[in-house]
Amino acid sequence: MIRFAVVGTNWITESFIDAGQKLEDFSLHAVYSRTEEKAKEFAKKYQVETIYTDLSELAKSNQIDAVYIASPNSFHAKQAITLMEHGKHVLCEKPIASNTKELEAMIQTAKENQVLLMEAMKTTFFPTFESIKRNINKIGKIRRYFASSCKYSSRYDKYKEGIVLNTFNPIFSNGALMDMGIYCIYPAVTLFGEPISVKANSVFLESGVDGEGSLLLQYEDMDAVIMYSKITESSIPSEIHGENGRIVIDKIHDIEKAEIHYLDGTIEDITVPQEKNNMYYEINEFMNLIKNHQLESTVNSYEHSMITAQIIEKARKEVGLIYPADKENGI
Structure with missing residues (x-):
């Protein structure tokens, strides 16, 4: 136990x-x-x-x-x-x-x-994300990763009334990039590793955090286009584009369905049934690691977490998003 x-x-x-x-x-x-x-x-x-x-x-x-x-x-x-x-x-x-x-x-x-x-980061342990990793070779040479994670925050209504809750308070190192953008970045890092360069844009709120934004990650022979928001909503799916087809992912922040759309028009459903409460998989991984006396996950590894943190930090520096925690650490 x-x-x-x-x-x-x-x-x-x-x-x-x-x-x-x-x-x-x-x-x-x-x-x-x-x-x-x-x-x-x-x-x-x-x-x-x-x-x-x-x-x-x-x-x-x-x-x-x-x-x-x-x-x-x-x-x-x-x-x-x-x-x-x-x-x-x-x-x-x-x-x-x-x-x-x-x-x-x-x-x-x-x-x-x-x-x-x-x-x-729960999504990287989902059975359907594992299926994406297993099947990604079917779409040929990867040329683009596109991910969208835009969800209107119920707390934004309070913000517009003049009440700044934790979600939109820079004291707590919050905002759209940290909360929603990371759902797009972490899977990209898991699949493709560290990018060569990071370009960023953000829309700032008066409180000093970002309400929405976009990233362009450049890799050697592909790019990753990312958009995220806490002040607007989008139902645009995320996609991985290969030279032989594309993988369509319904929601990158809460993956439920994935399909391969081949160039000839055929579609292959690569969805795997998942637990309704999808936090199950990250907890299962964590507990199994403890029981097996392993001190690091190979999926949500130190390297993946660090590369993700580096991307977020580069993006924040580019747009001028600074937290009190940065000043405390001399960043």
Whole structure:
């Protein structure tokens, strides 16, 4: 049995617990929140008796094996490092850190303490994404990757009313690139590796974060065109273009369907049935790694997380998107 604690009490944490409870060796043992009231309220939903409002006390507990972090982005690095220094395995929500300096420190801490650190980018573990990787050779030489992740945030309505929630607050290292753009970038890195160059454009909000934007990643003989948003909605599918056809992906941030469209007009459905709560697959990977005494995922690896973080950082520098966490780390 792997005894989990969760850091954060929002909807994504609820989804994590729901998915985790489908796995035989998953046990929710403790809840952390900065306020006792929230911790108690959340823990009560899951009949959990142990709560923490002091992260160092959670880190010191010998009743916890692993921690899922779903706090605001700017807290990820400090919380993960504190937990790993006390021997806890950490599954950290995407983006794993505010910048590359934080991620370097997190990876170093994981290695020094012989614990597992993994970024919770769920889509790269989906059976249908695995099917895309298996079948990508069928479309011939790849020439373009196009990905769109544009979803209107319900919190934007509050923003327009003058209420700036965490989602649109630069203090928390937030915005469209960090929240939605990463869903396009990480799969590109997993499939094609590190690009030669990064070009970026962003539409800024008055709060100091980006509401939407676009990226152009240049590779040796292909490019990746990416668009993302939290202030507009799009149903445009994502595609991988090859010289013999293209792979059409319904939603890159929540993949449910994938098809190969060949040049002769034939279509091959390469979709694989998936769990309704698709966080199941990343949790399963994380738990299997712990049980097999492996300290790094080959899918959501340190290299993939670092290249993704580097792309995001280059894009932010180009458009002038700076967070307080950058200044703290001398970036």
